Amino acid sequence: xxxxxxxxxxxxxxxxxxxxxxITALVVxxxxxxxxxxxxxxxxxxxxxxxxxxxxxxxxxxIGLVLKHYKLHPFMTExxxxxxxxxxxxxxxxxxxxxxxxxEQGNLKALxxxxxxxxGSRQLWTLDDNTILMDELAVxxxxxxxxLEQFSLTLDLAQFTKDDLQVF
Numbered sequence: 168x169x170x171x172x173x174x175x176x177x178x179x180x181x182x183x184x185x186x187x188x189x190i191t192a193l194v195v196x197x198x199x200x201x202x203x204x205x206x207x208x209x210x211x212x213x214x215x216x217x218x219x220x221x222x223x224x225x226x227x228x229x230i231g232l233v234l235k236h237y238k239l240h241p242f243m244t245e246x247x248x249x250x251x252x253x254x255x256x257x258x259x260x261x262x263x264x265x266x267x268x269x270x271e272q273g274n275l276k277a278l279x280x281x282x283x284x285x286x287g288s289r290q291l292w293t294l295d296d297n298t299i300l301m302d303e304l305a306v307x308x309x310x311x312x313x314x315l316e317q318f319s320l321t322l323d324l325a326q327f328t329k330d331d332l333q334v335f
Contacts, residue, residue: 168255168329170286171248175294178245185246189230196226249294252287255329259284262335269335270311273318276331281311283327 201222205215238247259266259280269277285308292298315322 168251169327170252170283170290170324172290173245173248173294178249178294181242182246182249185234185243189234192230192233193223193226196229197222200225249291252291255332256284256287256291258329258332262332265335266332270314273314273320275320276334278311278314278318278320279322279324279327280332280335281307282322283324285311286324 197219199222201215201219204218204221208218234243237243262280263284266277266280270281285304288304289301292301292304
């Protein structure tokens, strides 16, 4: 995955629309399915938990299938990019201890993973207006820069791939 500059306004607008549509579909779909099943198969005891649960599950699966189907639609470009970025950053975060250990030994893939993590996090936090941790990120970036100077390396983020993370 490569970092791509995206329009923050367009991203926020499209994300809000997708979220609103998903919430609306979940409410309407789950209630509609549950009420239909309750009308068709009433319970003498008055408990309809299983029908309500089934309505939520079926609707959630339907929403997932619709999102998967429209994943490549131009309207979803920024939203899907951020979802994919979050997936990669999550993988890096789970492997951060071993990545940092390898980076201190001069492992180029580990250094690239750290740089991608810091750059991707900076972009993500800026898009989501979550700048609380930017100071900590700057400290970590400075530590990475020291390592790069120590090993006389320069990084090209275009060389980073998600598959590089499998070795950690």
